[in-house]
Amino acid sequence: MSVPRFWREIPQRYNLQAAKCGACEGVYFPPREVCPACRRASIGKMAPMRLSGVGTIVEWTRVHKPAPGYEMQVPYTVALIQAPEGPLLTGQVVDSASEAIHVGAHVRSVFRRVGQDGEAGVIHYGTKWVVEARGAEARSDAVPTGKATDGKRRKGRNKALFQPPVRSP
């Protein structure tokens, strides 16, 4: 994958930046230039907004034959996540006990290293999801430890980058 392509996609990928239609208030992730419901009436009225970074698992699977870059994480969990603002997203669920991962489980987004182009290539960051310990799902082993289990060890010099996206409370 080319470097320019990955630099171009920064805002949506890192900040869960969505678009809200000024005509019908529909929210889309990734952001769209045109609202599929309002079409022409939405042109120029699609405003950027940030998703809250929480959601619930609509469905999930454990992947044993990995996507490129995920070879070291097999098996890993991929889920369809319903954001309360409206969009359904695809994402990886990490740092969560397997018993905690189920349909309806609450998740929150975390900012993570996703991969890199070769040994010295550009490092790709993106959004992953962890199961939140709350209510009936609360289990001590489901609490994210902050330790990366999804891939290579984090390097100290990148520490400042590993902050979760800012979320509204």
Next chain:
Amino acid sequence: MARKPHVPRKVLPEAFVLGASHTRFGEAWEKSYRDLMTEAGLGALKDARIAGDEIDAVFVGTMSTGKLVGQEHVAPLLLDGAGLADRHIPATRVEAAGASGAVAFRQGVNLIRSGSADVVVVGGIEKMTDVSDADAQAIASAGIDQEWEHFVGATETALWAMMAKRHMAAFGTTREQLAAVAVKNHAHGAKNPLAQFRRAIDEAAVLRAPLIADPLGMFDCAPISDGAACVVLASAKIAAGRADAVRVSGSGMASDSLALHSRPSLTSLAATEHAARRAYAEAGISPADVQLAEVHDGTTLGELLAIEDLGFVKKGQGGPATAKGRTTFGGDLAVINPSGGLKARGHPAGATGIAQVCEVVWHLRGQAGERQVKDARIGITHNTGGTGATAVVHVLEKTEVPE
């Protein structure tokens, strides 16, 4: 439901399949991309009794030759391979992931219907075993949303797996019912000399296979394959008097969001429903009129969605219908995937849509040998790309072309 009589096209000419051929599917180490296409192409021309000089145009459906064999611009190359470069006819490559073959076929049908051509050759090909298994998997997953599905860890099979789990939760579909699709298609493939896998398997074999993405295991998924397929399409003028001509009486194509998460339903493919409705309306048929269907079983769940969305059974009934044997020989519904389907015949992506047409043509002509569907008069093909962002349905009929 009684079939409405076919209304001959008053304005558009009709298209007929005159010839059909495909290579054996599988791992063809000894054959190149070019060898495979030439073999299928010459086979189809011979079957059609059409000479190279009669061809007006060529289409080729192929998904990812650039990544798989490093060659783009393959339509003129393949025409050249058949010795026809000096004819200087239009040669067009068509791409729609796993539906590349069917979309190419539709281009050929449309060119003849438009009156712009009398003979069109349509090929489909993929050479997938020249790269590593992992690379082939990744390239095959290029038909899903690369930025918002593949990059974040989803593979095409992972997305089908989540659809399978939704289908199980919504309709009570069981793991065993999914396995029944693979068991049936392997039994069919065992009778197909051109199939990649010619060995019957039992339910236990499917259930104990290594997982790809839970609940789908290796035997729930179509293999990585090499292969090429080719058909010859002709206008009524050329097909006149040919007893073995097969009429393309309906052609439907539809699309949907590329990403699964952008669609309202996770348990049906709207593109299949729309493509089927258009194809059935053109042909004036309903699913009850169909004796056989070649459907896109890229995964076992794919076949269940297909027979539901094509209207052979009600939504949610695909699992029980398959497990009870209703979709195999001797069942009360159309025979689904008599060839063995993608699962057992193999799935060289671009070739699949054309191989489906070959299979239906052979049944309608009574040439399908051991796996012949009795009294086959109408057959359909159903080919999808990615997780269903493209779907193509064709209706093929046994016919008498007037002199």
